Amino acid sequence: MSQRVKVVPRYGDTNKEKLYLPAIFKGMKITFKHLLDNVSDSNAVDTLEYPEEQPSDITSRYRGLHRLTHREDETIACVACFMCATACPSKCIFIEATEREDGQDEKMPKLFAIDTLECIFCGFCVEACPCDAIRMDTGIFSLTGNSREDFVLGKEQLLSYRGAFGEETSCARK
């Protein structure tokens, strides 16, 4: 037991440390060095000059804007099971189901809307979906609009997005 005890050294008792000034100058030397480096070459500062420069580090696991996936015949993969709406902690998914006529499944959403102003981008809907019908792999990280209504995305808009990382169709509903 005693071997695991780590004694943390106490600082601040010597006269040099009580004087404060040496430590202050030490700190100022560091900040001044940063200032000087960055002034002498401001383009080397490691920042992203958004929006001229776009982020290049968005990976396939990035939770961007949602999309509804397709089947191979370009129809909607969703079966309107309401799992995502149930899992949603901010209650921002609105689904109205209807009967599916083409025989692939029994149900499909007549209406599927996500209020992105309410959404917290937690990804629970993606995890809950049994049909791999909703995904967040569009790579879109900024959504703009002129009114509140612009941020409520409907079924057509969600279907219009394509995956940014190669996976187009639903893996569960062919």
Add this chain to the structure above:
Amino acid sequence: MSTPAIIVVIISFALGAILALLMIPVLVWLERRGAGLIQDRLGPNRTNVGGFRLGGVVQSFADVIKLVLKEEYYPKHISKGRWLMMLAPVITFVSALLAFMVIPFADNITIAGESLRVQPLPVDYGILWFLAIGSIGVIGIFFGGWISHNKYSLLGASRAGSMMIGYELPLGLSVLSFVLTYNSIDFNTMVQWQSQTLFGFLPAWGMIVQPLAGTILIISLFAETNRAPFSVAEGESEIVAGFFTEFTAMKFAMFFMGEYVAMNTASAVIITMLFGGYQLPWVTTDTLLTNFNTFAWTLMVVLPIIVTLIIRWMRKNNRVRPTVTSDGGRAFETKVLSIAMITMTLIVEGILLYLTLIPSPLGSSIAVTLFQIATFVVKLMIFNLFFILVRWTLPRFRYDQVQHLGWYYLLPLSLFNIFVTAIVIVGVSL
């Protein structure tokens, strides 16, 4: 008063107003860009007028427009004494501004046998004026905190008040030891004293003659201006925003700008009392005037080198990265600014050449005065940068630490320093 005297007074007053007021946007910009660059980011650099960004200074003017156009809002719970909410920031701002007005920007200029002060208020009791007017600023802070009817504001105001009492004493005492050393209360005489040399090779700057009093003076002035690490009166991590919690729009902006004017004043006082004012080390005004040709030729060589360095720096840094396609007018800006700087350099060179070839005492003394003003401005900017660097390096003191430092360390040290100074001065004069 003779005509040259009136002209000198008007020019130095205009210079004082410009140096204090026009410095505000520059300082706000310097603070924001400086903070950015210290923290390895860029700071505001986008705002421009027709492609001219001037490194981002234009942002400050945009800020001012925004603050002026904001709604004039008074909190509902303040029914009486709203005029005090207007008055409080004005007091802080004006006192800082007035305290700046006794700083000499150059040595006395002699025109037609008359020695004229290059000082906005030509008084010979500068340091007393600074101490008197400078400490009025806290009254504005106190009014602001009190009228807000808000516990955070009141806490901030009382912190500012008690800190002022705690630090005015070491400030006054350290100033006193400088008064003893320089044997004068006139800023200009102090600067003239500092242009001597110590042991033949050290410049007799206040910081070298009186290092302890100098350090105490700088620390107390930091406290006086309410800047980090002594910004407990604002203390936004503890008491919202301290005394200006309830202040909005231009009323807030006055407090905000007052802080920068106070910082500017403090750095001017530090330069004047500790770092040789408008003088370069080892060079007195007389040296410049008697060896005017050497001085002019040196300046004619040094000036193009500095301008070349600035232009090269601008060409390197005033451009976008290769990954960005749109230039945003930066190349054009660099070109225009380079041409302007080269033209100005050529004009200055021409004037200096004229003065060396056709010597005139009036022309050379005006040239020396202008050179000293330029030196003063450069030093002022360096010390403003020092203030900014300290703010972005040090964390804020806890309130009790501030009081502890003031009463238990600075006050006894400054008393001790006066004691030693007095003994040395008496010993030397015996």
